[in-house]
Amino acid sequence: MISLWIAQASAAAQPPNADATGGWLVDPELVAPGYTQTMAGGTIQTAFPPPPPPPNTPEWLKTLGDAVRSLFDWLSPLGEPLLWIGGILLVLLLLYLFVPAFAQWVDDLRYRRKRQALADEADLAGHAEAGAARILLGEADELAAAGRYAEAVHLLLYRSVADISDRRPGLVQPAMTSRDLAAATDLPGVAREAFSRIARAVEISLFGGRAIDAGAWEQCRTAYAEMTVPRNWVRT
Template identity: 40%
Template sequence: MNGVIAAFFGLQQATAGDPRFVAAHRALRGDSSVQFDLQSVTPPPEAPAWLSTLGHWFETVLRPIGRLIAWISSLMPAAPYARILLWTLIAAALAAFVWMAVQRLRTGAWRLPLWRRAPPAAPAEDADDWAPDAAPARRWLDEADAFAARGDYAQAIHHLLLRSVEDIERRRPRLVRPASTSRDLSAADAIPASARDLFGRIAALVERSLFGGRAVDAVDWSAAREAYATFALPKAWRG
């Protein structure tokens, strides 16, 4: 190819009828790497009018924003990390402003994100004012009375002790543990003194009967029943 071109340019002074010119022309035409039949390129389809209009509109609207970004960027230091930090702060400020604007439209008041008021919490139930449900408490007493009616006062008092432990667990959820004993609960400072004393009376009778081997009678049962009836009332947990 290079030889053909060199031969062709070397014949600048040759005429059209010169054999050298004809030979060079024939060699050039016979070279397949040279394209003589050029095809016209089909121009790309033009964009729809509405798309062009939309593009011009975006260009017009965003041009001031682009100028503002360029102006802000010109005020920043040249350090890349400093630019990243500053742009992050600007983006966070814009996000906070958008959030405040949305809240303004929704609630009618400007509020900063960190000052958002939490909904008022429902008043927590006072554990000291809790009283056992009437039906379960009556059922427990009926079961204990059934043991006492058969003369099994030890089991009847133990029944009240188990119910008392459930009441303590309801009022002081973190106090009762699987390894807790009645003595541990009787000495727990988390239980008010009045309720602790009543519970201690019931626990002492259980220790005496079930663990000490000493019998309890109807008088002891009546004392334990009266102690539990007072222990279950809210006033016993206010002292």
């Protein structure tokens, strides 16, 4: 572009009788008028245009940026404590990975806590079962108090079957009789003997033609109470 306006200035300033060698170009008096005429035309770019204005930042982006900055400002006082905590955790991890005694101590601690949690859960379940058993025995006692011993023992039998189903899932099958269930080897000895006494009393009442009296009722009640004790369900 610079060479263009120089050429234009040269052409405007060249006299008719200039020689072909172009020696007149060295004469400032000839170049100046042509340069002035060319620049006055306004067709020559002599400077860079101004840069475009920066795009406007959306308001939601400004709000988000302010929120992030405020969050970091709020968390900055916690930086040093978090570094200390991270360092301590890293040291503990290295001890667990490379120090067998420390790893064993951690595993033992975890096992004790798990065992305690299971024991607490068992206690809660035992309390719930004891509460349900007391309610059932209360209902059975009301029947027995009214002289309806057979109904009371039947109630104990039904509840005993439900307890076995809860404690030994899959053991009670639809086609099983009370005698079959009493002979199941999957039942612990104490629970099996207690259930057998209840089932035998009901069987004699239904098929033997002998009524259940107060003495038989007390025996069945004692047997069911034995079935509600959690330790009587532990395999020996």
